[in-house]
Every structure is written in structure tokens, then in C-alpha cells.
Amino acid sequence: MPFQTISVIGLGYIGLPTAAVFASRKKQVIGVDVNEQAVETINRGEIHIVEPDLDMVVHAAVTEGYLRATTKPEPADAFLIAVPTPFKGEHEPDLGYIESASKAIALVLKKGDLVILESTSPVGATEQMAAWLAKARPDLTFPQTHGEDSDIRIAHCPERVLPGHVLRELVQNDRVIGGMTAKCSAAAASLYKLFVEGECVITNARTAEMCKLTENSFRDVNIAFANELSIICDKLDINVWELIRLANRHPRVNILQPGPGVGGHCIAVDPWFIVSKAPEQARLIRTAREVNDSKPQWVIDKVKMAISEFLQTNPDKTAKEVTIACFGLAFKPDIDDLRESPAISITKQIMASHPGTVVIVEPNISELPLDMTGVTLVDFNSAIRDADIKLLLVDHSSFKNRAVGAGVIVDTRGVW
Numbered sequence: 001m002p003f004q005t006i007s008v009i010g011l012g013y014i015g016l017p018t019a020a021v022f023a024s025r026k027k028q029v030i031g032v033d034v035n036e037q038a039v040e041t042i043n044r045g046e047i048h049i050v051e052p053d054l055d056m057v058v059h060a061a062v063t064e065g066y067l068r069a070t071t072k073p074e075p076a077d078a079f080l081i082a083v084p085t086p087f088k089g090e091h092e093p094d095l096g097y098i099e100s101a102s103k104a105i106a107l108v109l110k111k112g113d114l115v116i117l118e119s120t121s122p123v124g125a126t127e128q129m130a131a132w133l134a135k136a137r138p139d140l141t142f143p144q145t146h147g148e149d150s151d152i153r154i155a156h157c158p159e160r161v162l163p164g165h166v167l168r169e170l171v172q173n174d175r176v177i178g179g180m181t182a183k184c185s186a187a188a189a190s191l192y193k194l195f196v197e198g199e200c201v202i203t204n205a206r207t208a209e210m211c212k213l214t215e216n217s218f219r220d221v222n223i224a225f226a227n228e229l230s231i232i233c234d235k236l237d238i239n240v241w242e243l244i245r246l247a248n249r250h251p252r253v254n255i256l257q258p259g260p261g262v263g264g265h266c267i268a269v270d271p272w273f274i275v276s277k278a279p280e281q282a283r284l285i286r287t288a289r290e291v292n293d294s295k296p297q298w299v300i301d302k303v304k305m306a307i308s309e310f311l312q313t314n315p316d317k318t319a320k321e322v323t324i325a326c327f328g329l330a331f332k333p334d335i336d337d338l339r340e341s342p343a344i345s346i347t348k349q350i351m352a353s354h355p356g357t358v359v360i361v362e363p364n365i366s367e368l369p370l371d372m373t374g375v376t377l378v379d380f381n382s383a384i385r386d387a388d389i390k391l392l393l394v395d396h397s398s399f400k401n402r403a404v405g406a407g408v409i410v411d412t413r414g415v416w
């Protein structure tokens, strides 16, 4: 039986759930991560990231003996690389983590193994990974030189799961499988079929790389359209939320929702990978990034205008006596994930420039991040009672259909 042992390199938001799901199918899974603390946490049957139900699945996998974490790669039949691909400098993709992971697993590769790159990657990254592996192991053959006869099979199979719904989407979503050869694709598909209930759709590695980037760029461009509309409507004194509701009644129009900017690790990063490979051609994709990245500053300017408006109608007060409440810090609704959140960057800039009190309402966390000293986390009702300026940044369910009282409202999500 193939794939008795599966190794997942990178135990973050994608790697850990993937490792746990393979383990739940009673495969021996070796998770590898450079973060010793994460490795210790997982080996105790606990988790170091936030994702609904993941704690249960990891706990079961570890206590039943199917999942084990380590800092050093060990031999396995299949290796899945799920390490970060951030950008560096002028939005250039940084493949440093893929390079280190490739070099680490190269030491334990054996004939017949399958290596899958899951990390979101610029076009050509899988071929680059194959080159790193081949250089480290001249005693083995690889698809780029030996085609279907190669000792090692290599594929790119991008993850496409939505944070907050990872365990469900891992199993149910269709999976794009981009092998370097047909046999590579077939091997990767048989691995994913161990748990994927969606379809495993086969293509080549470059198309699979571009497919993932295209999905997130599609969303980014569409959010940019909504964000630009919100700025235009503000200028023309039109309610953008009503406008979008009306336009979306057209059978072929489906506009997304404006917000304070685009957060998370994916949508604000991946389009740059397309731009970096085709800078002259990717004009719309680049502009969409710029539109979305400029939205937080637009919100900050709105808050400054709201303060002036408040002081004009309350001439007995000074800016120091104005209390601002920021509602929501997470990067999207109903999660506690604060990573790359536009709400955080907006709140921090308001904290830095506003001489008066700033309070925060974020029902999904129990304490503020360490670098947010000088502000307090308060409950919804006291913020509504005490704040002069109410800034809604995240459309958490618990903020909807609530009385918001007097004061100036800046609503970036159209909830109030």
C-alpha cells in the first residue's frame, strides 16, 4: 500500500490541518517545523494557531499515535511542503522558506517518493524546487530531466481553504493537481484522494501555480472595485451599500462589499506574485492592489474629518476630550485572527495621532496584542455609551442590529 508515511513540512495554518486530516485517515504522519515551541505544543496534543475544531482533530491524531511533530525531516513516502511564501523588497516573492524546506527533505528522499509543493507560489516555483532537490541529490533522478521514468515525483497542489472553515474546505473543495508529468499528477491525486471528497482536477505545475494566484487576484480585483465605488459614492453623496444592493439585482452583476482594506495573508499578497512575473502586462491586478492598500488611509482621513465635525458641533470640547471607539480588530468578521488586519493598522495610526482616549471593542479576543498598549479593550455597550466617534471596522455578527446612540459614526462596512 503506497503512502504509509506522509510528512508535512510547515505546521502552520495549512500544514497542521492537512497533517491532522491525513492522520485522521489512519496514516502515519510526521509533521516538521523549524519552530521548536510549535513542535512541542503539537506533541502535547495541543495547537498553536486559531482554527475552529482543529484542536480536537490534532489532539485525537496525537493521542492515537498517528501524528508526531519534529524539527528534523525523517524518511516518508510523500512530502508536502506548506511553508510561507511572503514577499520581500518591492513585492518580490521570497522563496527562502521553500528553498530551506527542499534542502532539508532532500537529505531523506528515496526512490519512489512524491514531493508536493502546497505553498502559494509564483509561476515557476515548482520547477525551481525540483532544481534544488536535484542539486542536493545527484544520485536520484527527477522529472525535469527523466520525465516519466524519474525516481522522484513532483507536483504543485495549491491549498484553497478559507480560514475559519479549513477542516471542512480541505475535505470538500475540489483540488487542483499540477504534476510535472502525468505520472506525477496521478501520484499526487491518489494521495489527496485519501481525504478529498471534492474532485482532484489534473493540470500541469505552472497552470496550478497560476490558478491559485488567479483565484485570489480575482477576489482582490473585485474587492478593489467595491472599495473604489465606496470612495466615489462618498464624494457624490450616494449610499454605496444601497447602490450595491440595487446593482446586484441585475442577473449578471455581483459586486462584493467595500471595507476598510484587504487583510489576511493571501489576497493582499498573491496578486503581487503575478505582477512580479509580468509587470508590464498585469496593470489591472497591480492597480487593484494599490486601490485596496490605500483604503486604510482613506478611513483614517474620514476619522480625522469626523473629529473636526464633532468639535465644530461641540465647541466647548478639545480634541483631547474626544473619545474614539474602534469596533473590530480581526481581519474579517466572526474570527479572532488579527493577522495582517487593516483594522489593526487603522487603530494603531489613530492611537498614534489622537490626543484623546481610544477604546477597542473586539468580542473575539480576551486581551489586546502586546504592541497595543495605551488603549483598553471594552465591551460594546460601554463603548457605545462613552465614545464621541464610533468607528466600525469589522462586520462581526454581534455588532449588527444594535442601537448605536449619539455621536459621529464612521461605518466602513455598512452595518449601522
Ligand code: SAJ
Residues within 6 Å of the ligand: 120, 159, 160, 161, 162, 163, 215, 216, 219, 223, 256, 257, 258, 259, 260, 261, 262, 263, 264, 265, 266, 267, 331, 332, 333
Ligand atoms: N473582503 C472585503 N470585501 C469582501 C470580501 C472580503 O473587504 O466582499 C476582505 C475581508 O474583510 C478580508 C479580506 O478581504 O480583510 C480577505 O478575506 P476573504 O474572506 O476574501 O479571504 P481569505 O484571505 O480569508 O481567504 C482567501 C480565500 N480565497 C478566495 O476566496 C478566492 C481562500 O479560499 C484561500 O484559500 C485563501 O485566501 C488563501 O489561503 O489563499
